[in-house]
Amino acid sequence: MVVAGTSQLRRRLGLCGHWLALALYILAALFPLFWLVKIAVTPTDLLFGEGIRLWPSSTTLSNFTTVLGATDFPWYFLNSVVVSLGTAAAVTVVASLSGYALSRFAFRWKNAVAFFLLLTQIFPLVMLIAPIYRLMTPLGLVDSLMGLILVYTAYNAPFATFLMQSFFEGIPKDLEEAAMIDGCTRFQALCRVILPLTLPGMGATLGFVFTAAWSELLFALMLISTETRMTFPVGLLTFVSKFSVDWGQMTAAAVLALIPACAFFAVIQRYLVQGLTAGAVKG
Amino acid sequence: MAGRALRLAGEAPAGRRSFRSIAEPWTYLSPTLVLIALLMLVPLIVGIGFAFQNVQILNPFKRGFVGLAHFQAIANDPIFWKALVNTLWWTFASLILQFVLGLGLALLLWREFKGKRLVQAIVFLPWAVPSFLSGLTFAWLFNPVVGPFPHWLHALGLLASPDNILADPALAMWGPITANVWWGIPFFAITILAALQSIPNEMYEAAAIDGAGMLARFRHVTLAYLVPTIAITLLLRTIWIANFGDLVVVMTGGGPANQTQILPSYIFTVAFRKLDFGYASALSMVLLALLFLYAILILEMRRRLRSAF
Structure with missing residues (x-):
């Protein structure tokens, strides 16, 4: 009786410890984002007096309306949406094809191709910034959203290839073989039979690449100079270096930039494990 | 001579078929590989070239090969x-x-x-x-x-x-x-x-x-x-x-x-x-x-x- 009691007590204590530790992680994950929102809704005149209070004595949405109505942020937002969606769509197409090739064909150099794609993932991309700028200038791709989409598509394609490959592996080969016996070419079988089955996988790839393109900063800083062509990271950083005391507007803009990223996170959350293990090195 | 011609004629279709089956995976891979070649490999090679030259955008006249000067x-x-x-x-x-x-x-x-x-x-x-x-x-x-x-x-x-x-x-x-x-x-x-x-x-x-x-x-x-x-x-x-x-x-x-x-x-x-x-x-x-x-x-x-x- 006593033994049973202590073991139950011990289990209860273990459960408490488990939840306590989880609570610490939850707190650490949410606190920075909470603070961002808190500064954004604090009226400017209260900011300095109540700078480090957990919640201001009154709140306002005026920072958001100013950012949306009186700054260039709607432009940045639009540009980022165009670049991220364009990149995500382009990558999903090319990665579906290459992922299919790695999943369905046995061919010479296959391992070499896979190794090469993995190698590109640990390659220091920062070293390509100067040559890319130089090569793209005569082509008219500097200071253009098209140029950014091209660069991002190339740099996200390898990781997305591994991701799509892992989704194709989950679909039986008999399906397209049956379609090919019925007279389809392999490409027709891929488009009509296999791709509809990989739609969730393509959605996940779209989400991963969108998030990556939405976050990219250094290439965008180097390649874009016109205010109305800036993506969100560049626009926000320019804003921060110009008006570094306008806390309310900076944080309101930052909160707005978080929204699409979080929305796509909700979409891809289920595939995180598959995605990160496929990419292995993708941040 | 005749035997050789015969053998070639007999092999030709097999050769074509195997060429197609060799080319097929590469066709699917090509968009990704071409993108990587153009936007990673070419810039990488250009960058290696830059490392031994003066390339200053703000100073376009100071150009040319400098050997290992940058590394020094x-x-x-x-x-x-x-x-x-x-x-x-x-x-x-x-x-x-x-x-x-x-x-x-x-x-x-x-x-x-x-x-x-x-x-x-x-x-x-x-x-x-x-x-x-x-x-x-x-x-x-x-x-x-x-x-x-x-x-x-x-x-x-x-x-x-x-x-x-x-x-x-x-x-x-x-x-x-x-x-x-x-x-x-x-x-x-x-x-x-x-x-x-x-x-x-x-x-x-x-x-x-x-x-x-x-x-x-x-x-x-x-x-x-x-x-x-x-x-x-x-x-x-x-x-x-x-x-x-x-x-x-x-x-x-x-x-x-x-x-x-x-x-x-x-x-x-x-x-x-x-x-x-x-x-x-x-x-x-x-x-x-x-x-x-x-x-x-x-x-x-x-x-x-x-x-x-």
């Missing part, structure tokens, strides 16, 4: 050496903290409990935050005007006065490291959790039947399964973090007095602010060579460890 300049560049030491510090401090905290989180999530899906979504959320935003957010949290961190650190007695650690040469590096750890914990947690979940249950049952206690089961089953995944993840992640300059660029720009300058942020600064593409490319070659050396060293260590056991 690097050897005598105090900022380079500072950035090299900082890169090591930044990489290993971030890596160890991310790994330990990520492992802890993975072990906490490695059992069923009520509300697990929601908890998982919340603790993985930092990964979804764009890295530049995570940098800006922590820069604001460390700012004594709007952020609580300096006041908390002061209250705990860790700071003599509630100042911004990003402006303090001795402490500034902890700013980007903190942001990097917060942002990177989910990556390790997810990778390790995936490895933990792939351990077959029978392994634990077999170990229990053989009379293994909890500690022995952890040591001989869990660890044995985790170590290969962890080793490769750590290796790749080290290189990834060493290349990751965004947070430093966003939070400190390498300052104060280059105290937080790491190699990728230094390369970016030279290319972006000074538009000195030649010197930036030479620095890039050094970074690439160092990463290459590191990879060889690790692979060699792995080989020796394997033959030792």
Whole structure:
């Protein structure tokens, strides 16, 4: 009786410890984002007096309306949406094809191709910034959203290839073989039979690449100079270096930039494990 | 003669068919490979060329081949050496903290409990935050005007006065490291959790039947399964973090007095602010060579460890 009691007590204590530790992680994950929102809704005149209070004595949405109505942020937002969606769509197409090739064909150099794609993932991309700028200038791709989409598509394609490959592996080969016996070419079988089955996988790839393109900063800083062509990271950083005391507007803009990223996170959350293990090195 | 012609005629269709079957996978791969060739390999080669030339966008007349002059300049560049030491510090401090905290989180999530899906979504959320935003957010949290961190650190007695650690040469590096750890914990947690979940249950049952206690089961089953995944993840992640300059660029720009300058942020600064593409490319070659050396060293260590056991 006593033994049973202590073991139950011990289990209860273990459960408490488990939840306590989880609570610490939850707190650490949410606190920075909470603070961002808190500064954004604090009226400017209260900011300095109540700078480090957990919640201001009154709140306002005026920072958001100013950012949306009186700054260039709607432009940045639009540009980022165009670049991220364009990149995500382009990558999903090319990665579906290459992922299919790695999943369905046995061919010479296959391992070499896979190794090469993995190698590109640990390659220091920062070293390509100067040559890319130089090569793209005569082509008219500097200071253009098209140029950014091209660069991002190339740099996200390898990781997305591994991701799509892992989704194709989950679909039986008999399906397209049956379609090919019925007279389809392999490409027709891929488009009509296999791709509809990989739609969730393509959605996940779209989400991963969108998030990556939405976050990219250094290439965008180097390649874009016109205010109305800036993506969100560049626009926000320019804003921060110009008006570094306008806390309310900076944080309101930052909160707005978080929204699409979080929305796509909700979409891809289920595939995180598959995605990160496929990419292995993708941040 | 006739026999040869016959053989050729007989072989031709087979040859064509095998050419088509050889070409087919490459057709599917070609868009990806062409993109990578044009946007990674070509710039890489151009960059290697830049490393031996004067390429200054602001100074178009100072051009031409300079041989190893850039590399000599690097050897005598105090900022380079500072950035090299900082890169090591930044990489290993971030890596160890991310790994330990990520492992802890993975072990906490490695059992069923009520509300697990929601908890998982919340603790993985930092990964979804764009890295530049995570940098800006922590820069604001460390700012004594709007952020609580300096006041908390002061209250705990860790700071003599509630100042911004990003402006303090001795402490500034902890700013980007903190942001990097917060942002990177989910990556390790997810990778390790995936490895933990792939351990077959029978392994634990077999170990229990053989009379293994909890500690022995952890040591001989869990660890044995985790170590290969962890080793490769750590290796790749080290290189990834060493290349990751965004947070430093966003939070400190390498300052104060280059105290937080790491190699990728230094390369970016030279290319972006000074538009000195030649010197930036030479620095890039050094970074690439160092990463290459590191990879060889690790692979060699792995080989020796394997033959030792």
